[in-house]
Amino acid sequence: MAGAGGASGAIIAKSRAIYGRRLTSEDYNNLVHKGSINGVVAYLKDTERYREVFKNVNETQIHRGQVEQMLSKSVYELFFRLCGFMAADKNSFCYYFIKETEIKQIISALMYIKAGSEDGYLLEMPAFLMGKLSFDMMRLSKAQNYGEILDVLIDTPYYKVLKPVLISGGDLEECASTLYAWFIKWAFKAIERDYGGEEARALKEIFLRQSDLFNITMCYRKRSLFDEDAQTIKKSLRDTYYRVKPSVIDEILAQPDADKQLLSLLKKLYFKNNIECDPENLEISVRRYNYNYCKKQLVFTQNGTMALYSLIGLCEVECTNIRKIVESARYNRSPAETEQLLVF
Numbered sequence: 001m002a003g004a005g006g007a008s009g010a011i012i013a014k015s016r017a018i019y020g021r022r023l024t025s026e027d028y029n030n031l032v033h034k035g036s037i038n039g040v041v042a043y044l045k046d047t048e049r050y051r052e053v054f055k056n057v058n059e060t061q062i063h064r065g066q067v068e069q070m071l072s073k074s075v076y077e078l079f080f081r082l083c084g085f086m087a088a089d090k091n092s093f094c095y096y097f098i099k100e101t102e103i104k105q106i107i108s109a110l111m112y113i114k115a116g117s118e119d120g121y122l123l124e125m126p127a128f129l130m131g132k133l134s135f136d137m138m139r140l141s142k143a144q145n146y147g148e149i150l151d152v153l154i155d156t157p158y159y160k161v162l163k164p165v166l167i168s169g170g171d172l173e174e175c176a177s178t179l180y181a182w183f184i185k186w187a188f189k190a191i192e193r194d195y196g197g198e199e200a201r202a203l204k205e206i207f208l209r210q211s212d213l214f215n216i217t218m219c220y221r222k223r224s225l226f227d228e229d230a231q232t233i234k235k236s237l238r239d240t241y242y243r244v245k246p247s248v249i250d251e252i253l254a255q256p257d258a259d260k261q262l263l264s265l266l267k268k269l270y271f272k273n274n275i276e277c278d279p280e281n282l283e284i285s286v287r288r289y290n291y292n293y294c295k296k297q298l299v300f301t302q303n304g305t306m307a308l309y310s311l312i313g314l315c316e317v318e319c320t321n322i323r324k325i326v327e328s329a330r331y332n333r334s335p336a337e338t339e340q341l342l343v344f
Helices: 006-018 025-032 037-044 066-084 092-114 121-123 137-142 146-152 157-167 174-196 197-225 229-236 244-253 258-271 279-300 304-331 336-338
Strands: none
Touching: 006 066, 006 197, 006 279, 006 304, 025 037, 025 304, 025 336, 037 066, 037 304, 066 092, 066 137, 066 304, 092 121, 092 137, 092 146, 092 157, 092 279, 092 304, 121 137, 137 146, 146 157, 174 197, 197 229, 197 244, 197 279, 197 304, 229 244, 244 258, 258 279, 279 304, 304 336
16 A cells, blocks of 8 residues: 555545645635624535535525534545545554544543433434444444443454443543553554555654644643643553653653643644744644644655545644634624634
């Protein structure tokens, strides 16, 4: 699967062409001034990028939840369409997006059980993915306790990963950390099997960078918002490290101004002079970093899987922008406020 010839070259070309049809700054300026969900959807129906997504929609009757579901569905349909060019089974690395989706769905189901919400997961479940995952989503939606969750997952790798955590009374953050630790190990093994040399290094670096960003931002939130101690914070972190080693985290968390040092580290290692490290909107700063990273990779890569990863990342950021605009229309935010939430 290495190299840019054949299917890989086709995916690179198609990914770049799709990105070329992205929403422009003019589009975003028009969207933030629409003032209603109906107006936003009507505008999107006239864009090349979202014409097919919303073509059968009556914009006068659609609500926010439907818009969000349709946006998510469009990203997955794009992913499956591009994956169809690869002669790969579902254990190949190119299906990383589905593995990560499975983990997100499991965590979501666990969260609703923890909250005592019987229908919570069912109401938010992406039904368009039914039959696409390695477990029965409808059975997952009906699970009423952790034991029933495990029953749904018994024929998947997630069963062995989660069982000891749930039996020992582990909390949701520990479940998430354990699942993502498994996911990264799976990804590295799949990369090593499918690729070599510089291609393998570049693909592994995706996950190493994301682990660093996750760990730094998690440390920052837990220290600045909840003043949690170092040992409690470290239970929530991923155990894959790149530029930010455990010893660095230990040293920073031991300092009284740890929150400021964490922001400084994030700026120094990743944001540099290209992205403002805004403590009030750190999520947006991280999203902007991911967008710039994916855009650069898509422009220069000669690997089809990297192009696929980059395009999906860019599409997810764009869909998040639209969700923010729809949310703003729902809650009557001003165009100026909404613009501050967008990344492009």
